[in-house]
Amino acid sequence: MLSQQSIAIIKSTVPVLEVHGTAITKRFYQMMFAENPELLNIFNHANQKQGRQQTALAxxxxAxxxxxxxxxxILPVVRQIAHKHRSLGVKAEHYPIVGRNLLAAIKDVLGDAATEExxxxxxxxxxxxADVFISVEAEMYEQSKKQQGGWAGFRAFKVAKKVRESDVITxxxxxxxxxxxxxxxxxxxxISIKLEMPGETNTHIRQYSLSDAPGKPYYRISVKREDELGDRPAGKVSCYLHEQVTEGSLLLLSxxxxxxxxxxxxxxxxxLISGGVGLTPMVSMxxxxxxxGSSRQVTFIxxxxxxxxxxxxKQVEELAARHSNISVHWCYEQPSERDREDRxxxxxxxxxxxxxxxLVPTADACFYFCGPVPFMKVIYRMLKEWGVADEDARYEFFGPAGSLASA
Incomplete structure (x- = not known):
């Protein structure tokens, strides 16, 4: 347990962290990767370049x-992060490295204000x-390994089938x-996929929602190809999966x-509300x-x-046609002429x-939503305006957790 003196000191630093938190975490990652470049095999480089990982850690x-x-x-947040850590292969031995560099970054950014005390x-x-995280993650590793069909670390899977779902999703x-x-x-x-790609110094790990119902003899993921857009470079992993991975290819999965x-x-x-490739966990649900055989009223948007x-x-519409309790609705930002013709x-x-x-007769329902962060901010704001209870507005970030409250 922490001493009361340490608790008081930590609380006194809250205003400082509010101002300098992202600068500290940015410096932290710079220092940690310089000292331990092997950790670049775990962390998402794109999230680092975009600043999302630094913001999430800050x-x-x-908190x-x-x-x-x-x-x-903050235990719910701890468990959310622990799930990602277990999926990526973060281990107990990584925590001293993180602690050492985090303290060094605090000292480096705050200078003399970061006193010995x-x-x-x-x-x-x-x-x-760290002890809390290590304990929670150890339990998750054990559960993952001991469950029927489970395993530890990464396991080889074969691509049994590759299906083009749209212009950008496969x-x-x-x-x-x-x-x-x-x-x-x-x-x-x-699940997480770990790839060794030609010409790349480090392995790359990406997490993809499972897009089918459980109970099948396979896992299905549906991946959007992230093409170059403005200042944003093309997604290395998504393009590699679309262009280089074929039926029969082997992939390593957690x-x-x-x-x-x-x-x-x-x-x-x-x-169930989704935008873009955010539909993957929604289709699974x-x-x-x-x-x-649930009789619950389901609205899929x-x-x-x-x-x-x-x-x-087509799959979702056919499902709705077979189940009277399921209704589906589409919103197109820029419908094509063909879209306008079939309406x-x-x-x-x-x-x-x-x-x-x-479309939804009551706010007393369970709302799940996923998609690009700007999209989720809009949905979150609407649900708050409608009076939907906090516990009934459930969402998932693709990548490091952020905040929707600023919407």
């Missing part, structure tokens, strides 16, 4: 400092927080190379992980609800640029609250 450090006297408050308090606090059906069973998962969870999961015990209506970019539309979309432009309320 938010986590700030830890703010709630240092009641760390149980402050650094000692943070060293003590980091030790307590599905990969993955079966274990060893022919043995696979671990079960909850609708909404993800066991399913994640805490963004469908609550199948709740009997209230469920609303939708398929799971349909296959379970998807926003896409147009019909050419809309993945799995199979319900709205042109963007999802708004008036349209949402016309």
């Amino acid at each position: 938010n986590a450090v700030y 830890a400092a703010l709630h240092i006297d009641k760390l149980e408050t 402050i650094l000692n308090a943070w060293a003590e606090a980091y030790g307590v927080i 599905s990969f059906y993955l079966v274990p190379q060893d022919g043995e069973g696979i671990a079960a998962y909850e609708p909404g969870q993800y 066991a399913p992980a994640g805490d963004f999961i469908l609550d199948q015990e709740d009997s209230r209506p469920v609303v 939708l398929n799971a609800l349909a296959e379970s 998807h926003a896409a640029r147009n019909g050419d970019a809309h993945a799995m539309r 199979k979309y319900g709205k042109e432009g963007y999802i708004d609250l008036t349209w949402l309320q016309s």
